[in-house]
Amino acid sequence: MLEQISWNQFLIAIGGAAAAYYAILIVSGKIKFKKTKVHREPTVFEFSPERKASPPSNPPSEAPVSPKGRSEMTGPDDSKDSGDTEFAMLEQLADELQVIIVQVGSTQGNRELLLENMTKIIAGYPSLNKPAFIRAINNLMMKVVSEECSFTITEEEAALCWPQLPYVDQK
Numbered sequence: 001m002l003e004q005i006s007w008n009q010f011l012i013a014i015g016g017a018a019a020a021y022y023a024i025l026i027v028s029g030k031i032k033f034k035k036t037k038v039h040r041e042p043t044v045f046e047f048s049p050e051r052k053a054s055p056p057s058n059p060p061s062e063a064p065v066s067p068k069g070r071s072e073m074t075g076p077d078d079s080k081d082s083g084d085t086e087f088a089m090l091e092q093l094a095d096e097l098q099v100i101i102v103q104v105g106s107t108q109g110n111r112e113l114l115l116e117n118m119t120k121i122i123a124g125y126p127s128l129n130k131p132a133f134i135r136a137i138n139n140l141m142m143k144v145v146s147e148e149c150s151f152t153i154t155e156e157e158a159a160l161c162w163p164q165l166p167y168v169d170q171k
Contacts, residue, residue, distance in 0.1 A: 090133055093125050097137065098144055105148035114145070115153070119161045126163065134162055 025031045097118060104114045118141065128137070138158040146152045
């Protein structure tokens with residue numbers, strides 16, 4: 001019986017079975033495709049190795065204003081959406097840090113300039129001052145700096161980029 005089947009028929013049958021198998025997996029939701037994100041322009045920072053950036057100053061009479069897109073969470077009644085908001089902010093912070101690290105690495109900037117600018121960016125996200133987020137961002141910073149720059153940063157240097165804000169548990 002198998003002698004009557006050609007290789008061509010065999011390969012067509014196997015290909016059809018594989019296509020049917022994957023079609024069932026896709027329809028049932030077992031295989032998901034990545035959704036493409038809308039490209040947005042990253043924040044651009046100008047670096048000049050000969051000049052250091054000065055930290056932003058707030059007059060003592062004015063409260064610091066959160067930069068656009070970096071609003072803090074509102075309160076405990078938003079507990080379901082607050083997790084999504086925090087993770088969106090975490091992704092945005094990671095994107096901004098990667099952009100600045102790549103820019104410093106491509107312009108042969110120095111460690112102090114990089115740490116100073118990363119501290120400024122992180123200061124705009126006070127609601128992410130939680131141990132799990134801090135560890136994740138620090139690991140990302142150390143990894144990207146070692147890949148993109150001619151120097152590395154230690155865990156202690158990465159930890160110094162975080163403002164010493166009191167940890168507030170929002171339940």
